[in-house]
Amino acid sequence: MPRLSRPYLLNLILLGAALILSVAVGSVWLAPAEIWQWLNGQGGQTAGTILLQLRLPRTLLVAITGAALAGSGAAYQGLFRNPLADPYLMGVAAGGGLGAILAMSIRWPYTLAGMMAVPVAAFVGALLSALLVYQLARRQGGASTASLILAGIAISSFATALTSFLMLNATGELRRALTWMMGGATLSGWLPVLAALPYVALGLGTLFTLGHALNVLQFGEEQAQQLGLPVARVRRLVVVAATLATAAAVSFAGVIGFVGLIVPHLVRLAWGPDYRHLLPLAAIGGASLLLLADVVARVAMAPQEIPVGIITALLGAPFFLWVLRRSKRGG
Amino acid sequence: MRLEVQSLVVRYGLRVALNGVSFSLNSGEVLAVIGPNGAGKTSLLRALSGIQPAESGKMLLDGRDVAKLSPVERARWMAVVPQARQLPALFTGHQTVMLGRTPHINWLGRTLPQDEAAVHQAMQRTGTLELAERRVDELSGGEQQRLLLARALAQGSPLLLLDEPTTHLDLHYQISLMDNIRSLAHDDGLAVLLVTHDLHLVARYSNRVALLVGGELLSQGTPQEVLTPDLLSRAYQIPAEAVNLAALGL
Secondary structure, eight states: OOOSHHHHHHHHHHHHHHHHHHHHOSSSOOOHHHHHHHHTTOSOHHHHHIIIIIIHHHHHHHHHHHHHHHHHHHHHHHHHTOTTOOTTTTTHHHHHHHHHHHHHHHOOOOSHHHHHHHHHHHHHHHHHHHHHHHHHHOOTTSOOHHHHHHHHHHHHHHHHHHHHHHHHTOOGGGGHHHHHHTTOOOOOSHHHHHHHHHHHHHHHHHHHTTHHHHHHHTTOHHHHHHTTOOHHHHHHHHHHHHHHHHHHHHHHHOOOOSHHHHHHHHHHHHHOSOHHHHHHHHHHHHHHHHHHHHHHHHHTTTTSOOOHHHHHHHHHHHHHHHHHHHHHHTO | OEEEEEEEEEEETTEEEEEEEEEEEETTOEEEEEOSTTSSHHHHHHHHTTSSOOSEEEEEETTEEGGGSOHHHHHHHEEEEOOOOOOOTTOBHHHHHHGGGTTTSOTTOOOOHHHHHHHHHHHHHTTOGGGTTSBGGGSOHHHHHHHHHHHHHHTTOSEEEEESTTTTOOHHHHHHHHHHHHHHHHTTOOEEEEEOSOHHHHHHHOSEEEEEETTEEEEEEOHHHHSOHHHHHHHHTOOGGGOOTGGGTO
16 A cells, blocks of 8 residues: 555645646736735735636636546546546536536526526436436446447437537527537636535535445445445445536536546556545546646637637547557457 | 255246255355356355345345345355456455455445454465555456455455355365365354355365255255265266266265
8 A cells, every 4th residue: 555645745736736827827927926915915906806806716616627527537437447437428518518508598697596506407417418328338347438438429419419509599698608618617706616616515525435435346236235335325326426526517617528537547547546545636636637728728829718628628539549549458 | 153045036037047945054164056057056146145136035144134134234244255357457455355344344444453454364364465565457367366265254254155266276276275265164163155166176175065956956965965976967967977976086
């Protein structure tokens, strides 16, 4: 057993750096010294407005989203015993996106209560997708990669088609959803942060308690039951918690792919498969990765912003092919 | 501890896998369950360990109904050594054996010194201490099998169920595993139920034998009583003269 404080320390340092960078970078560069001054109540008013109204809420929303996607990706991978399970590839994210858009197209009140309702609708869409994938892909010995991905493609296409149809008729406020769906954290202000946080905290918090159960599940459902695990209950809890976290992320940051694939994979390679640590480490790493991707998205074509989903897809698709190759070789 | 199985019936859809099987097993005994492929040996293990619900009949552990036990209670009563195949990638030997403590540790998987002690003892007993930091998916079939036995021992349950544990082992490890299993029954007082195809090991190591054919118990008794040319030729549909009892050491 390697000493485990080091991975946490490394990941938290990386997260700290990503947070500072995300707050500092933008159309106006805020040096870390300026941010520090402002935190001590000595900064200028412009800097304060930018920080408080724009940078901080966006940074936190991106961090929460990244943590939710990577944490739930790790959990799905454990449940399906397949390294290619990911909320995006499984169609769970698209299903959640459809649910969110449906909720928004009915009414789009910019209040905390209105915001808090969106993840609930997203959760319904995401849960239906997750259950469908589970039914289609499950088999003795874990889900096969082919059926997992194919089911995901079908569900994604269906949900995305309906989403596009809804957006054809969209006007005004809902138009913003167009860029939102491409995965750019364009919803600004503190409301999305406050609305997403409780759901993500509940989902990830539940998953963090299921690390040992997921470890046991890696030996197959039969052996897990023989080792004393209440398999059916664990399965339900993992699906619900991971899907809740995904739905909350999708509700306010759009459909962002591959974070849930890349991060758990790297964490597993670096520090092993123990889900008691893999889940929290993936969540921290997911926050860092998405923050860095978001910084790139803001800087690469400044002043124009690229949706962050494009950046993660450019990173993630080759990574996906690499993992696919490796898992095929592994049998 | 006493396991009592009465008129057990297990069915998969229309196919009857076990049809009215009755036997008992006491602490300190090794019971070998033998029979041709499809006789219902694996179904028996699956029913006992709660994977496949029984259609009718009773399974009692010291009078308690096995079917009514929760997964944790069941795992405290019985540990299963499955056939080693498709072990997950990246897990170490130590992590694998530690999972045997699942029925004793909390939901979060926090392990205590007594869990470490149980794991150490189980690995020592099975000669797997040197596999502690190795990746289980990179071990030989025999090493994996020994680790799975260690995991079952770490569970600390009084009843041990083994599913063809010698399949992947060479002769040396077959003998040493069976010596180990016999000692677990005779010295440590475990009740051992062993499903196997190896009649040679059955003759040498079991106290009692149950011969299953087509889901029914054709015969049970001591190895001398069950491993006869007549019964074996009927069970395996081979000519009686093809049964070489001398080769089995009988």
